[in-house]
Amino acid sequence: MHVPIRDPETSTVANDSSGFGILAGVLIPGRGQPISKAALIVKDDIIEWVGPESEIPAQYQTFGFSRIPVLMPGMWDVHTHFMGADIVAPVTNFVPSFLPGTAALIGAVTVDDLRATLMAGFTSVRELGGYAGDVFPAVEKGAIVGPNVYSSMGILGITGGHSDIHELPLSTVKHGCSLGVPTQVCDGVDGCTSAVRQMVRRGAKVIKICSTGGVLSLNDQPEDSQFSPAELRAIVEEAARSSRVVASHAIGKNGIMAALDAGVKTIEHGMYVDEEVISKMKEKDAILVPTRHIVEGLAAGAEDLPPKVRVKVERLLQLSRDSLKLAVKRRLKIALGTDTFSSDRKHAISHGKNAKELLYAIEAGMLPLEAIEMATAIPPETLGRQARRAGQLRAGYDADMIAISKSPLENIEILTNPDNVTHVWKAGVLYKSPPVSFV
Ligand SMILES: [Zn+2]
Structure with a gap:
């Protein structure tokens, strides 16, 4: 199908007010393999369709389309x-x-x-x-x-x-x-x-605890364990009653293991992660946040x-x-x-x-x-x-997306310079786009 291309700022193409499309040289879905020459359709605040540009369904023909080099989830x-x-x-x-x-x-x-x-x-x-x-x-x-x-x-x-x-x-x-x-x-x-x-x-939306001492606190050590097993269990159980998971600042090994035994979902910092900790984390489906x-x-x-x-x-x-x-x-x-x-x-x-x-x-x-x-x-x-359905470019997910000027798959450092992040959409709303130059 033929789709009219527009620049987000200068477009005069008639646009269906409830939706728009993006054509990407490469679309990185967040999970799974990238798609080249891809298209993504947003309706209201949700991603409605993702696939090859050549297969865009006819009902989106009235939408305005922008072309960008690389699209990935926010x-x-x-x-x-x-x-x-x-x-x-x-x-x-x-x-x-x-x-x-x-x-x-x-x-x-x-x-x-x-x-x-x-x-x-x-x-x-x-x-x-x-x-x-x-x-x-x-x-x-x-x-x-x-x-x-x-x-x-x-x-x-x-x-x-x-x-x-x-x-x-x-x-x-x-x-x-x-x-x-x-x-x-x-x-x-x-x-x-x-x-x-x-x-x-x-x-x-999440409960944060400290099951070990820390770096910036004066009178404790990162290797110290904090909270008793009974206290940790009480926290995780109470959080679960409100559908909250628990994140634990956990540096020393004993405090990491105690947190995992109590059912903590994420281990923050985890400098003393070793083979035994990794086995326990896998068994508990816990996530490491290495900071x-x-x-x-x-x-x-x-x-x-x-x-x-x-x-x-x-x-x-x-x-x-x-x-x-x-x-x-x-x-x-x-x-x-x-x-x-x-x-x-x-x-x-x-x-x-x-x-x-x-x-x-x-x-x-x-x-x-x-x-x-x-x-x-x-x-x-x-x-x-507690999380919204986000973090992937898939139908039914929040339209939280970023456009990148060059592919981060060749050089991840591209993502560390905000100037390379040319567009930012959150819930389908465009918050960042390249500056327009007037002559
Ligand atoms: Zn912190």
């Missing part, structure tokens, strides 16, 4: 934090978050961080503690521009654990939690059950970190490289997550640089097509039943 980052870090205070200092007015300042900064994330080709993010969950209703209402946000709202951890702020009086931390600071301490089975309910009440980007980003600026933090980063750097390499070799299910949380565009881990995680996956042995699946088709699985 990418996902399943481990982000929108906290205004480096604008409000350095990434290593969470204390100012507890001062009156700071939440509004962070919210203001988050508006541009969400925009930068979408313009970099990320149409969905999972936020594992942060303020984007509070800001997201403005995205849904169209007041500001950003990706779909699936937030945990707060981060649950034990008193003295990774989600505690060790520099502040405990009463201040607990007061902060009640005011919406995205961190929460909870202890004992009853306390943990109640904390999950509080997060669901605030709008959490290599933050480890490399912090290591690159190690001289500016507080000494206690620097020692931990240096200890974990090679471990994180090795664990991802092993996970790729054993074909473990892996989703793209960066732990991006700086709002300073000059910082290595600032919002909008999320695609850098793809480079580390390739370095660890993934093929480009597998790395793209890690960024598109797999991520919705990290949300259980």
